[in-house]
Amino acid sequence: MAKRRISNNIRRLRxxxxxxxxxxxxxxxxxxxxxxVAIEKAHYSPSLEVAFQIAHxxxxxxxxxxxxxxxxxxx
Amino acid sequence: xxxxxxxxxxxxxxALIVIGFFSNYIFGLSQDGRFDGADAxxxxxxxxxxxxFISIAxxxxxxxxxAIINAIITRESAEFEADERDKQIEQKGMQGFLIAFSVxxxxxxxxxxxxxxxxxxxxGVTASMFFGSIxxxxxxxxxxxxxx
Numbered sequence: 001m002a003k004r005r006i007s008n009n010i011r012r013l014r015x016x017x018x019x020x021x022x023x024x025x026x027x028x029x030x031x032x033x034x035x036x037v038a039i040e041k042a043h044y045s046p047s048l049e050v051a052f053q054i055a056h057x058x059x060x061x062x063x064x065x066x067x068x069x070x071x072x073x074x075x
Numbered sequence: 076x077x078x079x080x081x082x083x084x085x086x087x088x089x090a091l092i093v094i095g096f097f098s099n100y101i102f103g104l105s106q107d108g109r110f111d112g113a114d115a116x117x118x119x120x121x122x123x124x125x126x127x128f129i130s131i132a133x134x135x136x137x138x139x140x141x142a143i144i145n146a147i148i149t150r151e152s153a154e155f156e157a158d159e160r161d162k163q164i165e166q167k168g169m170q171g172f173l174i175a176f177s178v179x180x181x182x183x184x185x186x187x188x189x190x191x192x193x194x195x196x197x198x199g200v201t202a203s204m205f206f207g208s209i210x211x212x213x214x215x216x217x218x219x220x221x222x223x
Contacts, residue, residue, distance in 0.1 A: 030158065031158040031160065032077075032079075032154065032160075032161070034077045034079070035158050035159075035160040035161075038222035043221065043222025043223050044160055046160075047159050050159060
């Protein structure tokens, strides 16, 4: 499988928001719990709309939730 | 196990049952010599039309029974709405179906070119449709299991 270049801080942000569950986040964003699990594990990169919705739920800018690792950049 | 994965297992089970009964039925007709006469294509055509309606009815019935049993056992409601990841996995499954069906279709046409009876070619095309559907379901299952 190709190396995923988009990582996220959703687990930490959920923890910081009163231990919000994956199901609760999914309901707020309009996706299933399984999709939140896949996004959190960086198995699935969400659409821009869902990414912005997740950031909106946490009241954080998009770059605080998701980060992008360009090719050739140090880990 | 997520609801979508369980639904796929039911769909595979339904396809296997229908194609199993259909193969048995066609084999019986063949043994009775129904495909030896001039109306062999008519018999096959009627069988395939019946198969299409029976397979749709069987799939709906099994999905409804599954939704009821699942709701009783797990107390989770059926998920009728698909989110963006579900839709993308659905597309991957459709690709798997089309590839498998295309291979079956070409193989059936090759059999026709090599002199196979037309009713057997129709059977081959129909069977590849069902096996393609099973392959598509397996592809979906793979992506659901992996996350995407």
